[in-house]
Amino acid sequence: PLSATSASGINFAKYRTLKSFLILYGVMSVLILTLLGVLYYQYAKTLMLSSHRLAMQLESESYVPKLSDWLEQDRNLSTFPKDLAYKTALYGYDKKAIVSRLHTREINFNENIYLYNNHIYLVIPLAPYDMGDFYLIFETKDDGLWRQQALEITLVFGAVLFLILAGVGFFLSRLILRPMNEAITLLDDFIKDTTHELNTPVSAILTNIEALHEGELPPSVEKKLRRIEIASRTISTLYDDLTYLILNHDVAVHNTPLNLSHLIHERLEYFRHRIEQKKISLELTIDTDVILIIDRTKATRIVDNLLSNAIKYNQMNGTISITLHNTLLCVRDNGIGIPSEMIDRVFERYTRADKSVGGFGIGLNIVAMIAKEYHLNITIESKEKVGTKICVEWE
Structure with missing residues (x-):
């Protein structure tokens, strides 16, 4: 079954144009919003890591002397110095753990500071401190507040940008469909004008044909007259359709x-x-x-x-x-x-x-x-x- 609601819908070409534009515009809008969201997330993450790097580096200034004393003494693992603010680990030149109180032994030595499994790690080479090819690792748990804040800001600004893009899209869709709407309006006006001009001549033709049928006519003339009547009735049917289409909202229904x-x-x-x-x-x-x-x-x-x-x-x-x-x-x-x-x-x-x-x-x-x-x-x-x-x- 074919629903009759399709009759009152938009012209197919117009609908297809609008659909294609909305799909393309929607995909582009989603990509833009997604890209902006990812960029802001990375910015918030970088800002958070920078804040922790500063705090950890300040803490390391007081911790490194303790570690230096330990390395110069007996290096007893049981006396390895603890830090009150961060969990620590010491890795050798071969990047293997000597002492570790961290949640993981997998350290990324290519990064100075990074986030892994909800923990933040700072890698401090000890060579600049004249302590050999050792690496000091600081670890702290990520509280996730920056992530929640970034998500909230992304949602708020994303909603605002979405509304702006939707408004721009609405304006552009009207702009794109304007030529097609004008063409349809022109066609409707043409039909109205044509309908107005059809009524009188068609009625006159049919009236005169009926009058001619009342008399005796040669077969050849009768045949030609019938063709004229067929053509006239075809135009009359088209006129009735056009009249209904234009005036159906104004005509009383019984x-x-x-x-x-x-x-x-x-x-x-x-x-x-x-x-x-x-x-x-x-x-x-x-x-x-x-x-x-x-x-x-x-x-x-x-x-x-x-x-x-x-x-x-x-x-x-x-x-x-x-x-x-x-x-x-x-x-x-x-x-x-x-x-x-x-x-x-x-x-x-x-x-x-x-x-x-x-x-x-x-x-x-x-x-x-x-x-x-x-x-x-x-x-x-x-x-x-x-x-x-x-x-x-x-x-």
């Missing part, structure tokens, strides 16, 4: 019990010449007196557009099958069908499955609009070069 069985026979008679022109055969399974509470104009638009498409996209000597039951109306043809990638889009305004056939691409959009209004369910089945079946179901 929902009354409507005999759909009578309406379908009436509209088949309206399209009779077009059906005969393409030599289409009809297969009718129409129950008697099927009633639906609906506005007659809107019901006519549904039936007319389903029939018009079944005729327009059918083949010569084709078949149209119409089924009407208590809660179901189906119109099936064996025409050109709809490409699979287009099925989900045929109810969008200005979308045509086959652009070689005339029309504005508004007929099924109107059907979907009315279906949504009356909570009717639309299903469509189609296969290229096999045909199309559209059903409207109600409760």
Whole structure:
């Protein structure tokens, strides 16, 4: 089943453009925010390590003399000097532990100060103190307060930047879609102007055709007159669609019990010449007196557009099958069908499955609009070069 809500949605090309822009802009925004967050985290970490380095180096000034005395004496491991502020370790020139009170024996001698397993380590070469190729290691536990503070600041500033980027994105999206919106507005204005100009000449043509039918005409003239009538009724149907599309919000709605069985026979008679022109055969399974509470104009638009498409996209000597039951109306043809990638889009305004056939691409959009209004369910089945079946179901 295809939901009718797609009919009131944005034009597919416009939606695709907006979707592509939002995806690209969203990915870029996330990358920018992530990069800024990582950079600030590294900055906070560096600032924290710098603070600890200063404190540890100050502490080492008082500890190194004690260590020097120990190295000059018996170097008894039990008398290895302790530091009140930090845990300490002494490593030899081969970078192996001589004495260690640290949580780990894996020391990174390539770093002066670093964070590992929630502990901070300061590596102090003792050669500058004339104490040989020894390394003094200070260790202290990281309280994590800097990390929590960095996270809070990142979230606050990240939220502010996100709102700024969202505002910029909204402005850019409007800027990008402006040409497309202007084109759609131009097309809508053109349709309004065209609709206004169509009414008088089409009505005059149909009135005069009916007057001519009252007299006796030669077969050749009758044939030409029928072609004129078919073309005029096609334009008249298009005019009705355009008028509904433009004025549907302003026209009073009269929902009354409507005999759909009578309406379908009436509209088949309206399209009779077009059906005969393409030599289409009809297969009718129409129950008697099927009633639906609906506005007659809107019901006519549904039936007319389903029939018009079944005729327009059918083949010569084709078949149209119409089924009407208590809660179901189906119109099936064996025409050109709809490409699979287009099925989900045929109810969008200005979308045509086959652009070689005339029309504005508004007929099924109107059907979907009315279906949504009356909570009717639309299903469509189609296969290229096999045909199309559209059903409207109600409760």
